[in-house]
Amino acid sequence: MVAALSLRGLTKSYSASEQPALAPLDLDVESGQRVALVGHNGSGKTTLLRMTAGLLEPSDGEVHVSGHSGGSTAARAALSYLADNPTFYDDLSLREHLEYVARLHGVSDWSARAQALVDQIGLTDRLDDLPNTFSRGLRQKAAITLGFIRPFKLLLVDEPFVGLDAAGKAALLEMFDDVSKRGATLVVATHELSFVQRVDRLIALAEGQIRYDGAPGDTDVNTLVFHT
Amino acid sequence: MSALPTEAEESAAPPAPPASTGMAALRQMRAIRKRHRLGEIEWFDAAYRVYLVGLGGGIALVWLSDAVGDDPLTIAQAANVAKHGPAVLGLFAVAALALGLRSGSQGGPLALEAADVAYVMLAPVDRRRALLKPAFQRIRSAGFAGMALAAIAGQLAGRRLPGTSTAWFFGGALFGLAVALLWAGGALVAHVVRMPLVIATLVGIGLIGWQAIAVRGGISGPGDKVGSLGLWGWRQHAVDLVGLAVGLALVGLGVWWLARTSLDALARRSSLVAQLRFAVTMQDLRTVVLLRRQLSYERTRRRPWIRLAHVGRSHAVWRRGWHSILRLPAGRLIRMVAFAVGAGACQVAAYRGTTPAILGTMALTFVLGLEVLEPLSQEVDQPDRTDSFPVERGELMVRHLVAPAIALVPFAAIGAATAATIEIVHSHDSGGAVAVAAILALPTVLTGAAGAAVNIVRDAPDPAAGSQQQTYIPPEMAGFTTVLKTLIPLIISVVGAASVIIVRNTVERDGSSSAVGAAVRGSVAALLVAAGVALWVRYRDRMRLKFRSFLDEGRTYTQQQRSS
Numbered sequence: 001m002v003a004a005l006s007l008r009g010l011t012k013s014y015s016a017s018e019q020p021a022l023a024p025l026d027l028d029v030e031s032g033q034r035v036a037l038v039g040h041n042g043s044g045k046t047t048l049l050r051m052t053a054g055l056l057e058p059s060d061g062e063v064h065v066s067g068h069s070g071g072s073t074a075a076r077a078a079l080s081y082l083a084d085n086p087t088f089y090d091d092l093s094l095r096e097h098l099e100y101v102a103r104l105h106g107v108s109d110w111s112a113r114a115q116a117l118v119d120q121i122g123l124t125d126r127l128d129d130l131p132n133t134f135s136r137g138l139r140q141k142a143a144i145t146l147g148f149i150r151p152f153k154l155l156l157v158d159e160p161f162v163g164l165d166a167a168g169k170a171a172l173l174e175m176f177d178d179v180s181k182r183g184a185t186l187v188v189a190t191h192e193l194s195f196v197q198r199v200d201r202l203i204a205l206a207e208g209q210i211r212y213d214g215a216p217g218d219t220d221v222n223t224l225v226f227h228t
Numbered sequence: 229m230s231a232l233p234t235e236a237e238e239s240a241a242p243p244a245p246p247a248s249t250g251m252a253a254l255r256q257m258r259a260i261r262k263r264h265r266l267g268e269i270e271w272f273d274a275a276y277r278v279y280l281v282g283l284g285g286g287i288a289l290v291w292l293s294d295a296v297g298d299d300p301l302t303i304a305q306a307a308n309v310a311k312h313g314p315a316v317l318g319l320f321a322v323a324a325l326a327l328g329l330r331s332g333s334q335g336g337p338l339a340l341e342a343a344d345v346a347y348v349m350l351a352p353v354d355r356r357r358a359l360l361k362p363a364f365q366r367i368r369s370a371g372f373a374g375m376a377l378a379a380i381a382g383q384l385a386g387r388r389l390p391g392t393s394t395a396w397f398f399g400g401a402l403f404g405l406a407v408a409l410l411w412a413g414g415a416l417v418a419h420v421v422r423m424p425l426v427i428a429t430l431v432g433i434g435l436i437g438w439q440a441i442a443v444r445g446g447i448s449g450p451g452d453k454v455g456s457l458g459l460w461g462w463r464q465h466a467v468d469l470v471g472l473a474v475g476l477a478l479v480g481l482g483v484w485w486l487a488r489t490s491l492d493a494l495a496r497r498s499s500l501v502a503q504l505r506f507a508v509t510m511q512d513l514r515t516v517v518l519l520r521r522q523l524s525y526e527r528t529r530r531r532p533w534i535r536l537a538h539v540g541r542s543h544a545v546w547r548r549g550w551h552s553i554l555r556l557p558a559g560r561l562i563r564m565v566a567f568a569v570g571a572g573a574c575q576v577a578a579y580r581g582t583t584p585a586i587l588g589t590m591a592l593t594f595v596l597g598l599e600v601l602e603p604l605s606q607e608v609d610q611p612d613r614t615d616s617f618p619v620e621r622g623e624l625m626v627r628h629l630v631a632p633a634i635a636l637v638p639f640a641a642i643g644a645a646t647a648a649t650i651e652i653v654h655s656h657d658s659g660g661a662v663a664v665a666a667i668l669a670l671p672t673v674l675t676g677a678a679g680a681a682v683n684i685v686r687d688a689p690d691p692a693a694g695s696q697q698q699t700y701i702p703p704e705m706a707g708f709t710t711v712l713k714t715l716i717p718l719i720i721s722v723v724g725a726a727s728v729i730i731v732r733n734t735v736e737r738d739g740s741s742s743a744v745g746a747a748v749r750g751s752v753a754a755l756l757v758a759a760g761v762a763l764w765v766r767y768r769d770r771m772r773l774k775f776r777s778f779l780d781e782g783r784t785y786t787q788q789q790r791s792s
Contacts, residue, residue: 018530053350056492071491077352087342091264096257097347103253104351146347 002067004154004185005029005052010061012047012208021047022208024061029187029201031066031153034180036196036216037189039205045189046084048205049156052187053081066153077105080152084159084189086143088131094118094142095127098149105150117145121171136163144172154185161192169194250353258361289380298387306389310459315442317458318451321407321471322439325451326432328411332418333428334524335493337366337411339501345494356487363416363483370408378404378458386461396461402472403458409475410454416482420489425525497523513714514605514684517598521560529555545624549631552603564599567592568639568673572646572665575672575728579651589725590718593676594683597721600635601680604628608688625685626766636673644669660743667747668727671754675724678761683717685765690772720761724754 007027013020022044029035037045050056052063054071063070066078088097095114102110118124121141126134131142140163147155161169173195179186188195196202196216204212212219301309331337340349340362348358382400386393418428435450442449449455454471500523507515532554536547556564571592577585598605607614607628614621644665651661727750734746764771 054491055345055350055495057490073352073354076350079350081350083346087346089261089341089343091261091268096260100253100257101347101351103257104250104348104353106249106352 001031003028003064004031004033004066005187006062006064006067007048007052008062008064010048010051010063011059012044012051012056013059020059020208022051025208025210027203027210027213029154029185031185032180032183033185033201034176034199035185035187035201035203036199037187037203037205038191038196039211043205044208045205046158047208049081049158049187049189050083053079053156055081055083077151078153080147080150080155082143082147082155082157082160084162086139086146088139088142090130090132092130093128094123094131094145097131097142097146101146102149107150110149114145114149117148120175121145122167137165137168140164141168144175148175152184154187155179157186157188157190159190160188161190161195173198250351251357254348254353254358292380292384293387296384296387300390301388309389310462312443312445313459314452314455315439315445315449316455317403318449318453318455319436319439319443321410321451321454322432322435322449324407324411325414326428326435328414329418329423329428329432330425331411332415332420333423333425335490335497336419336523337370337415338362338419338489338494339497340494341502342495342498345491345498349491349494354487355489356483359486359489360483363486367409367412367479370412371405374404374408374411375401376404378407382458382461389462391462399460399462399464400458402460403454406454406457406472406475409472409479413475413478413480413482416486417478419493420482420485422490512687513594513717514598514680514687517595518605524559526557526559528552529557531555545627546631549603549628552606553600553631553635556599556602560599564596564639565642567596567599568642569646571596571672571676571725572643572669573650575643575665575668575725576647576650576654578725578728579732580654581732583729586722586725586729589672589728590676590679590722593673593724594679594718594721596636596639596673597632597677597680598683600632600639601628601677601684603631604681605684608684611689620769621688622766622769625688626762629681629762629765632677633674636677637670640669640673643673660740664731664743664747667744667751668724668731668754671751671758672724672727674758675754676721678724678758679717679719679721681761681765682720685768686713686717688768720757723757727751727754 005027006029007025010022010025010027011020012022025048037048039045047056051058052065052070054063054076063075065075068074068078092100098114098117099110102114107113114127115124118127121144123138123141123145126138126142131139134142140160144160147157160172164172169192176186176188176195188199190196199216202212202214202216202219203210328337338359349355379397379401382396382398382403383393385400386396389396391399417423439449439451441447442452451471453468454475456465456468457471460468500519504516504519504523507519532551533556534554536550536554571589574585574588574592578589604625607625614624617624647669648662648665651665655661727747730750730753731743731746734742
């Protein structure tokens, strides 16, 4: 069976004199797995996710998404990436953003799905507002709806819980559960224990290297999340 | 209803939708956004801007036209233009190509919105087709600017050279188009082949050096054919079209490989370019320099060149200044040396009669000042932190001037050495040139940096801004005030450079023996201006508060008089 995500010798160095942001890294994530990526600030989580999404060029190594070469059209169709610092168009409302992203991905019946998404995340009243004017938490919620409006086989999410209120966190956890139920793969970089305790696999990064890779039950999650 | 796609939808979802689906959405949304933008334009404001640009352009054209004159060249002069013109104009072409290569190696020339990178570039659409429009817009704007400038220059040249004005206009436009295509094509190709910056720089230096040798005669330069296009208003050689073809081929190659555009570079440039445009609109020169550095991936050194020994608490600002200066990256130091050399050369040109060259010195010493005054800039950019220190802001800021002033000494020496060397080679006068250069160099550089200091400090918060009685500027004066605020730092910077004019005029009047005395007088004047700037930095807040208090007292007195 083809892995949902396969990384081979993935490396990122910003300069020859400095320690690499990501040491040569091999990783396979099976289809349908829920993976939490943990590690202290600067451990390489965001670098890993950005390279997987195709937003950052690796210094070396290969990325394959559902068997397709990273960055290829098929890989982009299969992968949805939610960045830690979402960006929006200045002149489009949330509804227009949702329509745009959905249609770019070939989703024609976007309207009902968009309504369901904003209802679930708590943005019903803000659908016709400009997301660039939102607060940090609302921006995060808007970005989540954009990540979910399109079909995907693999969802990469970077620190999605930051800035969310309790209701937002609960809604997001529920959405992640739905993703798993439908067989899609989930890789989330986070420090949120409530999520980390619900995953199938925990990967801890430190100084660009994998320090732990296994089930969360087999280790002291607290130590890994907060002291890795 | 579930917010997520149903299982049937998921399983039915193809790996990638047909590219045409996404492209149709992209085209439609671009059209909608264009309508949004057009709807948001303040037409009166836009018309006023067009009027200002037209007025400024008209004045510049009249001035240039007057400067160029319309006396036909002699046969010998025209022959000289025919012989050297292509090589000289070719310098513009190779410089454009060199700049394009550097821009491309640093992630240029395209700049998308950050949201376009996040949503369009990561969507399963044909990236080449999605990038065609921004690429075409970039090439079009570069081509239009090149054609407009070169057509005007051609038209002016045509008044003194054989050929009709119309022919010169179109010949110039053709040359400008070729130069713009070389820039854009070079940038696109350097980007898609991931040309390293050092290679781009070396290739650029090599091309410019080769062309510079060609200007002196004896060999053909790489830009001669493009340069010859610039003389098409006079005579046309079909072979010159090779230059245009090379530019078109580079653009074609770059566009063909557009799908290889680095998303990393696009994401990085998207926000920086937006900020840069805003800074240019606001005439914020310091921010422009700062953003240019970031666009060039220029990072401060992790380890300083020299580690400072620990000294007492009273030297905190001094140490902070040196911590910053000693972390200047090698690339920036080389650029600063080039600025110093350029300033020295400009001063010699001004001394030898090309008075406008002092504007070159002004610009170079101003930017040199901005580079070295980074610690002060950082302080101004963090007003809340600055105000939390138990030191008066003016005193803190004036202390920030000391380390940069000392750091400028070697650059002043480089400028002096350059000026003295050029002058000795030209006039074989060793003693006088060295003495004058040595006397003028430091005051010139310090005054240039003083203008930069004013440019930085004027952005600091106004201590009187919280006053209930604000001084409102009428709209008619707002534009004038903005222009004045931009010009004052540059005017201060030009004072030091102008001291060489005092020396030149004195030597013309009283002979070369008076040069040293005139240089001392010019230096004293420049140093007084620099000292005045330091005093302004020190007491700016107090002066503003005093002035505001004076206005408030006046208003109170007037109200009392009225009520009584």
